[in-house]
Amino acid sequence: MDTEKQTTTWPKPLAPSFYRRPPEIVARALIGKTLLHRRDDQVVGGVIVETEAYLAQSDPACHAARGMTPRNRTMFGPEGRLYVYTIHAKYCLNAVTQRAGVGSAVLIRAIEPRWGIEVMQQRRGQHASDRLCRGPAMLCQAMGIDLQHDGVCLTETTTVWIGRSVQRIIASQIVTAPRIGISQAKEIPLRYFVRNSPFVSGPKYWHKTAP
DNA sequence: CGATGGATGAACT
DNA sequence: GTTCATCCATCGT
Numbered sequence: 001m002d003t004e005k006q007t008t009t010w011p012k013p014l015a016p017s018f019y020r021r022p023p024e025i026v027a028r029a030l031i032g033k034t035l036l037h038r039r040d041d042q043v044v045g046g047v048i049v050e051t052e053a054y055l056a057q058s059d060p061a062c063h064a065a066r067g068m069t070p071r072n073r074t075m076f077g078p079e080g081r082l083y084v085y086t087i088h089a090k091y092c093l094n095a096v097t098q099r100a101g102v103g104s105a106v107l108i109r110a111i112e113p114r115w116g117i118e119v120m121q122q123r124r125g126q127h128a129s130d131r132l133c134r135g136p137a138m139l140c141q142a143m144g145i146d147l148q149h150d151g152v153c154l155t156e157t158t159t160v161w162i163g164r165s166v167q168r169i170i171a172s173q174i175v176t177a178p179r180i181g182i183s184q185a186k187e188i189p190l191r192y193f194v195r196n197s198p199f200v201s202g203p204k205y206w207h208k209t210a211p
Numbered sequence: 212c213g214a215t216g217g218a219t220g221a222a223c224t
Numbered sequence: 225g226t227t228c229a230t231c232c233a234t235c236g237t
Contacts, residue, residue: 052218061218071234088219089231107218137219147233181218201220 010036010043010115011163013155019079023053023097023104027192030095030162032169035111037143037160044116044143046133047167048108050193050200052179054094056104060184064103074151075103082160084150090137091146095154095162109136109180109191112199114166119144135201169194177202 011034019026028051036045054062063072063085074083075096083094083105094105111133113120120132120142133139140146145160154162173196176189180202193200 054218063218069234085218086231086233087217088229089217089233090219091232092218094218109218135220179218181220183217 008043008115010038010157011166013157013161013163014080016078016080016155019095019097019154020099021097023055023106024190026095026097027051027053027106027190028174030106030108031174031192031194032165032167034114034163034166035108035143035160036115036157036163037145037149038157039144039159042116042119044119045163046111046114047165048110048162049112049197050108050110050191052107052109052192053190054105054107055190056098056102059188061179061182061186062103062105064105068103072103075105076101077151080153080155082145082149082152082154084140084145084147086147087137091140092136093140093145093149093160107136108139110134110193110199110201111139112197113142130198134199138201 030048030051033048035048056064064075068076078100079096081096083096084091094107097104113129113132124132124142133142149160152159173194175195177191178187178189179191
């Protein structure tokens with residue numbers, strides 16, 4: 001019978017129009033949304049708690065600021081695609097925003113694990129849940145996302161997608177701070193995260209206040 | 212094909 | 225707050 005079948009209904013993917021806005025708007029709107037990855041009928045994912053916006057040509061910290069290369073070409077493709085890149089021999093994942101040709105994106109830095117936690121713990125080596133997906137490279141490792149996922153469509157549930165919220169996050173709980181790990185434009189507060197969330201990366205930024 | 216760098220992460224003071 | 229080991233992909237030769 002169907003007793004062994006998957007009965008969970010996963011969050012429905014956000015529409016392409018969600019991404020068709022400036023990256024700083026999308027970055028804030030993504031807080032509380034869900035990130036999921038399906039492989040072999042196994043779904044892992046959770047609630048997005050930390051993002052950063054990268055503003056295309058006007059932003060020297062943005063990969064797209066120096067024009068299109070083979071590496072960053074996904075950033076210049078249609079909105080709503082997944083941009084994956086390598087850094088320090090690890091991977092980070094972004095959602096492409098605005099429209100094709102612009103080169104803006106939102107880096108997803110952390111999620112609160114919710115689905116497939118045991119699988120993610122195996123990939124990460126049995127970490128506590130608040131250490132599983134805390135930081136962009138840890139997030140990719142836990143979710144099994146790498147360069148082969150570069151360019152996938154986030155508005156379809158085939159592989160990787162961003163879905164609707166499953167819990168309400170109050171706007172006043174979303175705070176901003178400078179982005180982490182960059183050497184240029186390091187003062188601009190384009191990082192968004194949930195205040196006091198133990199799932200957010202970075203050292204003790206939790207008490208910082210909203211703009 | 213080798214040199215290089217980096218949107219990291221961990222371990223420090 | 226700081227340094228720094230790490231190592232794949234990219235890019236220049």
